[in-house]
Amino acid sequence: MVGDQLYTGMKVFLAEYTVCNDPDLAPEGAAMLDTLTGSFERCGHEVFTPEKPDLEAEIRRLAPQSDAGLVIAPDHLIFRYTHLLEQFTHNIGCGSMNAAVCANKPRTAAILSRNGIPVPPPPAAGGRRVVKPIMGCGSRGVRLTEGEPGEGEFAEGYVDGEALSVSLVGSRVTGNVCEFYSGAPPLLLAINRQEIAVSDDGLFHYMGGETPVHPAREDEIIAVAVRTMNVLGCQGYAGIDLIAGDRIYVLDVNPRPTTSLVGIAAVMKEEIADILLRASYGDAPGEVHLSGRVRFDRDGVIHRL
DSSP states (O other): OOOGGGGSSOEEEEEESHHHHOTTTHHHHHHHHHHHHHHHHHTTOEEEOOSSSOHHHHHHHHGGGOSEEEEEOOHHHHHHHHHHHHTTSEEOSOOHHHHHHHHSHHHHHHHHHHTTOOOOOOOOTTSOEEEEESSOOTTTTOEEESSOOOTTEEEEEOOOSEEEEEEEEEOOOSGGGGGGOOOOOOEEEEEEEEEEEEOTTSBEEEEEEEESOOOTTHHHHHHHHHHHHHHHTOOEEEEEEEEESSSEEEEEEESSOOTHHHHHHHHBSSOHHHHHHHHHTTOOOSOOOBOSOEEEETTOOEEEO
């Protein structure tokens, strides 16, 4: 157990890529960044955020001044920026090597399948399939089609069922901070319902979600998500996207904060900042306490239910 004095008065660097670099995803990114910034400030920490679009330069400038840091970035960039962050400060997110594995969707699926965790099957010849980028962000570029994947894409079978995600926080178990190994299981924050629309052209659109929810087979869903996180060695906040159909299928693993965090923070008694910091030293709480239920749209706007 690390002393509580460690978790007060820290300088924390928070870097969210889309806010300055991707106008389409910037509102979603800003909502996550605002949620995290507010939580760290309420916990008495000083927060630094990038002031310019060149995230690499901003990490090099600000991370050395910080006691801890976190990067939120699309799949194809998360290893690059997280690995850089780890050279200058204490990373409270997923380790860069584990994040790199999760960012490659076919590789992740192969690892999970080898470990007995259900993933969507290969597409049937000539039938409907889901085509998605090998390294993507959200639902961008994901489509239901009978066509073949293009360069930088792959195809998997379409699985029918309820779209859910499980938000977890992993305590330190591997990587550059393995000295903080605790053996503690991932902390469940919430199960979230995902609202996914499919337009006439087959494109998937993430519309937001609802949290917390308690679906049928809740224990099985949590068990699959926790096992997924352990197999991949994820640490810090991670969002496990699932389909609850004839089996519990893992669709995607996001080794970083997701939009669901905005909704969870609105109903959680604990501060997400305190949880992330403590988990990064193997000192996460055993449970969280949620009150009420909210819906959030893709831009992180909250509506209480």
